[in-house]
Amino acid sequence: MAQEAGKGTEGSDPLVLGDRSFTSRLILGTGKYRDNQAMMDALRASGTEMVTVAVRRVDLDRSKEEAILHHLSPDEFFLLANTAGCYTADEAIRYARLARAAGFNEWIKLEVIGDERTLLPDVQATLEASRVLVEEGFKVMAYTNDDLVMALRLEDAGCVAVMPLASPIGSGLGLVNPYYIREIKSRLEVPVIVDAGVGTASDACATMEQGVDGVLMNTAVAVADDPVAMAHAMRLGVLAGRLAFQAGRMPRREIAVPSSPLRGMLD
């Protein structure tokens, strides 16, 4: 992405998470792609440096095809394992420990689901699990609701990042509550990554315009007709939103204000 060096440009405005620094503010999931080649092409087009993976049983009948590390090199992308699919704190802790034992890093995208229909998080269980995992030395990035008080508690628990949703996982509804997201960002010191709900590039842009530190998404890219093109669009959307936030937008007005001089009009 060759652009003029300046505010918000990839490379001059790193995303710092814990003791790590990333050029891209976009984090991508690796689920739901139609095949591994499409996934790899999309990940590369997005410019992302951090990707999420899930922990699952080896399918003893056809393990070779589904192990994602046959396709995805940990040298190329920082692996952020998740606890997706867990419904209790104990279960999430178990998955996090298994993920760490894989031997790549001690980072975990903590996700404890509380409701099957909406996949909304069980924030109480998330907080409990965060405390245990932080104590065990994990770098916890906690998926949570767009709730300021819970975000503050997750920060207090020692999470390296707090990740409120834009809207429900896989919904593509975009940023439903920009006010709450802005409020969370303005009150937390740890990075705020908006995770889940982004549907298209304008959603990614609007989310970044709130001033958050990054965006995590999966479905919007993976199930697009052309995942590579959407990955590129998301990359640009995130960059545009970041730049627009840093540029400082004009105030909103309910009335029009002309852009051209009123003086000098002909009789």
Add this chain to the structure above:
Amino acid sequence: MSGDKAQDPGTGVEERGDGIGDGDGNEVLLRVNGQDRRVPAGTTVAGLLASLELVPGMVVVERNREIVDRSRYVEVELEPGDVLELVHFVGGG
């Protein structure tokens, strides 16, 4: 893609062909990823992974709810009734 990762001698893998079907004390019944599976007595974690053609470095093994350190795969012998979970990373968001 073959089982030639079974470099470790004495893992019990070699006897797999004979051991299976012997019944009695020559084999042990395990629960592996939710399925019953018989292996020769004396099979280690490394031996089990080799028999399943799994690369040890790509799999995490949980035995009776405790994670087995990779450095111990060659020495941990499986016992009757062991419940094993073999997990790895898959695509996810």
